[in-house]
Amino acid sequence: MKLASKSSLVLFLLPTFVFIFLFSSLPTLLAFSISLFKINFFGKSEFVGLKNFLRLFYDKYFYSALINSFIYLLVTPVLALISLTLAVLIKDLQRGQNFFKTIYFLPVVTPVIISGIMWRYIFNEDSGFLNYVISSFFNTKVNWLTSYPENIFSIMILTIWRGFGYYLIIFFAGLMSISKDIEEAAILDGAGFFRRMFFIVLPQLKPTLTLVFVLSGSAAIKLFTEIYILIPGAPLSHKTMVYYLYHQAFERFDLSYGSTIGIVVFVITLGFSYLNLKLIERER
Amino acid sequence: MKFFKAALTYTILILFIFISVFPFLWLVSTSFKGSEEIFIIPPKLIPQKFTLNNFKEIWTAIPFGRYYINSFIVTLFVVIGNLFLGSLTGFILARFNFRFKKILMFIVIVSLIIPQEMILIPNYLILLNLRLIDSLVGIILPSLVSGFSIFMMRQAFISIPNEFIDAAIVDGCSLFKVYWKILLPMAKPTLISLALLVFISTWSDFLFPLIILRSQENYTLQVGLSYMTGTFVDNFRLIASGSLLAMLPSILLTVFLSKYFEKGIFEGGIK
Numbered sequence: 001m002k003l004a005s006k007s008s009l010v011l012f013l014l015p016t017f018v019f020i021f022l023f024s025s026l027p028t029l030l031a032f033s034i035s036l037f038k039i040n041f042f043g044k045s046e047f048v049g050l051k052n053f054l055r056l057f058y059d060k061y062f063y064s065a066l067i068n069s070f071i072y073l074l075v076t077p078v079l080a081l082i083s084l085t086l087a088v089l090i091k092d093l094q095r096g097q098n099f100f101k102t103i104y105f106l107p108v109v110t111p112v113i114i115s116g117i118m119w120r121y122i123f124n125e126d127s128g129f130l131n132y133v134i135s136s137f138f139n140t141k142v143n144w145l146t147s148y149p150e151n152i153f154s155i156m157i158l159t160i161w162r163g164f165g166y167y168l169i170i171f172f173a174g175l176m177s178i179s180k181d182i183e184e185a186a187i188l189d190g191a192g193f194f195r196r197m198f199f200i201v202l203p204q205l206k207p208t209l210t211l212v213f214v215l216s217g218s219a220a221i222k223l224f225t226e227i228y229i230l231i232p233g234a235p236l237s238h239k240t241m242v243y244y245l246y247h248q249a250f251e252r253f254d255l256s257y258g259s260t261i262g263i264v265v266f267v268i269t270l271g272f273s274y275l276n277l278k279l280i281e282r283e284r
Numbered sequence: 285m286k287f288f289k290a291a292l293t294y295t296i297l298i299l300f301i302f303i304s305v306f307p308f309l310w311l312v313s314t315s316f317k318g319s320e321e322i323f324i325i326p327p328k329l330i331p332q333k334f335t336l337n338n339f340k341e342i343w344t345a346i347p348f349g350r351y352y353i354n355s356f357i358v359t360l361f362v363v364i365g366n367l368f369l370g371s372l373t374g375f376i377l378a379r380f381n382f383r384f385k386k387i388l389m390f391i392v393i394v395s396l397i398i399p400q401e402m403i404l405i406p407n408y409l410i411l412l413n414l415r416l417i418d419s420l421v422g423i424i425l426p427s428l429v430s431g432f433s434i435f436m437m438r439q440a441f442i443s444i445p446n447e448f449i450d451a452a453i454v455d456g457c458s459l460f461k462v463y464w465k466i467l468l469p470m471a472k473p474t475l476i477s478l479a480l481l482v483f484i485s486t487w488s489d490f491l492f493p494l495i496i497l498r499s500q501e502n503y504t505l506q507v508g509l510s511y512m513t514g515t516f517v518d519n520f521r522l523i524a525s526g527s528l529l530a531m532l533p534s535i536l537l538t539v540f541l542s543k544y545f546e547k548g549i550f551e552g553g554i555k
Contacts, residue, residue, distance in 0.1 A: 008459050009382060016373040016429050017388065023426035024395035027406035034406060086300060089293045102542045103301050106308065109534040109545075111488035113506045114527040117513060118307035121314065121520060129310065129327055161303065166549070173550040222401055225490045229510060242401050242491075250495050255405050262402040273397040280393065280435070 031266075034259040041253070052260040062261070064237040065244040068152065069268075072220040072240065075156050075163075079216050080209065083164045087171035088197070101172070104165035112162070116229030119158050120145070123230070148238045151231050158226050163219075167212045174208030175201070207282065210275055218272040222265065241265050315339070315525035338525035345522055350501055351508040352530070354420060355487060358504060361424045362486045363479050370433025370478065371441075371471065375463050377434065378441035379449070396431035400492075408495055418498040427486060433478055436551055440474035441467055477548030480541055484534055505530040 035053070038046045056062050090100050107115060122129045123144035131141045144154045178201065186196050202209070224242040231238060236247065241261060249258025309329060315338050317331040342348050377389060407426055408417075416422035444467060452462050468475070490506045497503055503511070509530060512523055538545065 006382075009376060009380065012372055012376055012459070013388065016369045016434070017391070019369070019425065019429050020391060020395050020431070022410065023407055024398065024403065024431070025391055027403035027410065028394065028398050030406035030409070031402050034409070039409075082300075086297070089297055092293070098542065100297055100301070101546070102539060104304050105538055105542060105545065106535060107304055109484050109488075109538045110308075110531050111490070111506055111534065113488075113490055113510050114311075114531050115307070117509065117523055117527050118311045120513070121310060121524075122307060127327065132327055161307070164300075165304065169546050169549050173546070218399070222399060224401070228490075228494075229513065232514070245401060245404070246491070246495075249405050249408075255409070259405045262399075262405060266399055266402040269399055276397055277393065280396070 031259055031262055034256050035263050037256050039255045045256075048256075052257050055257065056260065056264065061236045061244060062241075065239055065241045065261075066264075068239060069221050069223065069241045071149075071152055072156065072159070072223050073217060075159050075220055076213060076216045078156075079160055079163050079167055080212050082160065083167035083212070084171045084205075086164065087168045087175055088201075090168070091172060091175050101165070101169065104168055106165070107162050108166045110162075112225040113229050115158060115162055116226060119154070119161075120230060123154050145231050146234065148234075151234055151238055155223070155226050155230055158230060159220070159223070163216060167216060170212055170215075171205070171208060174205050178204040207279065211279055214272045214275045214279070218269045218276075221269055221272075241268075311524050311527060314521055315528050317521050319519075319521060338521045339529070342522050342526045342529070345519075346508060346512060346526075347500060347503075348508070348526060348529075351503050351505045354502060355505040355530075358420055358424055358493075359483055359486045362427045363482045365424075365428035366430060366433040366482045367475055367479055369429035371437040371468060371475065372463065373429070373434045374437025374439075375441050375467055378438045392431045392434050394431075396435060404491065404495065407492075411496060417496055418502055419496075420502060422496045423489075423493050423504075426492070427489075433482065436474065436478055436548075437471065439551060440471040444470055473544065473547060474551065476541070477544045477551065480537060480544055481548045483537065487534055 036047060036049060038048045038051075040046070086100075086104065090097050093100070125131055125141060125143055125145060128144070130144060135141055143150050145151050182204075183196055183200050186200055191199075222242050223240045224246065227234075227239055227243045228246075236244065239247070242265060245258045245261040245265070248254045248261060313329050313331055316334050316336070318333045318335050318337070321328070321332060373392075377385065377392070411417050411422045411426075414422075416425070448466055448470070449462055452466050457465065488506065489504075490510070493504045493507045494510070497507055500508075505526075509523065509526055512519075512526065
């Protein structure tokens with residue numbers, strides 16, 4: 001297109017890139033530099049080099065947060081399995097596809113805070129529904145919110161409940177886009193359902209699987225709101241990296257140490273970002 | 285065998301319907317219960333004394349109406365910003381070649397993959413310097429346009445054939461007119477999908493508003509509800525009715541526009 005003068009292009013791009021620079025590019029650079037300082041709200045900030053990073057090594061709460069965040073990665077395969085199974089089942093339905101997809105999607109669009117509020121009541125240890133069912137069968141109660149690792153498990157349930165409808169849609173789209181010819185040929189050859197799944201459908205779904213892995217994996221590492229709403233009173237050692245970042249930066253006002261934890265989160269999710277970038281490039 | 289397979293399929297699908305819906309039913313049921321009914325054992329799904337009191341009380345117990353308006357203001361501006369700036373930028377990045385295009389694309393992609401959690405603290409400091417802490421503007425500006433919106437719109441504009449644009453140029457359309465009158469209407473389905481995705485995520489947004497907003501009159505619904513769970517410990521029925529009202533827009537949009545969601549997730553699945 002030739003009709004555009006340079007000045008009009010600049011004019012069109014300027015607002016967007018002012019915002020992106022100010023609230024994304026600049027903060028990215030700042031995040032690294034803040035972690036090298038000790039920020040004082042009143043008075044001068046002081047350069048401390050890698051001190052904040054060294055502090056991480058001796059911080060037991062950081063280790064527990066790191067471990068917990070990695071434990072949450074366990075939801076990734078479970079989510080993939082549930083949503084892929086449901087997507088395959090829905091795809092073969094003659095009718096009602098949209099009905100099922102829409103209902104499964106409701107937890108996805110419900111704000112995390114509200115989902116957390118719902119599940120808090122279900123997990124409530126004295127009067128919640130789950131313990132009511134369990135105690136009427138086994139005469140015991142589960143400390144869904146106060147004991148570790150039970151509360152990790154509760155948060156995983158919430159994460160899976162919130163997520164499967166979303167990944168289902170991604171898998172569904174993936175299933176629709178793969179070629180049917182090969183599968184039909186395999187049916188003619190007498191290949192059973194599971195053989196077709198493993199040798200024909202799954203290999204073709206590889207980009208979709210990668211996408212689901214990237215999205216649910218990086219979400220699991222960065223878990224925060226679910227923790228905040230479901231187990232706010234639990235000890236720090238039950239919490240995740242982003243929660244620990246929040247705690248250091250906004251409850252203890254140690255912004256530079258919080259920023260250092262943010263850098264670690266970035267480095268850990270770098271692998272996911274790399275895979276994400278590959279997928280973006282495929283689209284271009 | 286065929287019957288068995290169908291039975292198994294429907295059993296699984298209906299089981300998951302139950303799993304999806306059950307927490308909602310519980311919330312709805314609680315929001316219609318009276319105070320004496322909340323913690324009785326065994327818990328009952330159908331309220332014995334059906335009451336609308338909780339829905340009345342929530343407006344007076346906390347500035348719930350204020351939260352609602354705040355959430356709407358923030359979401360409205362963020363949606364409009366992303367639609368307008370995202371499509372304008374996406375249009376130029378899709379249709380023009382110029383010297384700094386590669387650098388700009390790089391900046392967009394970096395913003396797309398940098399975890400929001402990492403730039404949380406720097407953004408807090410930037411807003412502190414701009415004196416925008418504890419204001420709605422402070423949570424609107426950083427979300428006004430995103431790499432995600434630019435990328436999604438760019439994909440939509442790339443696939444539109446050149447002839448449409450060439451014809452418009454022959455007719456003497458200006459650059460803005462080509463964008464506004466020709467390309468934008470053609471990308472309408474993508475715009476609707478983008479609007480929905482941005483609406484849902486902004487309406488639900490929590491961590492950023494939590495750290496930026498200080499005074500109660502500035503809270504969004506999510507922040508207000510989360511603080512309420514700390515203060516009104518036994519008033520679960522009020523929290524339930526508040527939650528129900530607060531999630532209504534998201535639920536309604538999903539039920540009526542689910543096909544656009546699917547399209548959006550499919551096209552924007554790179555988030």
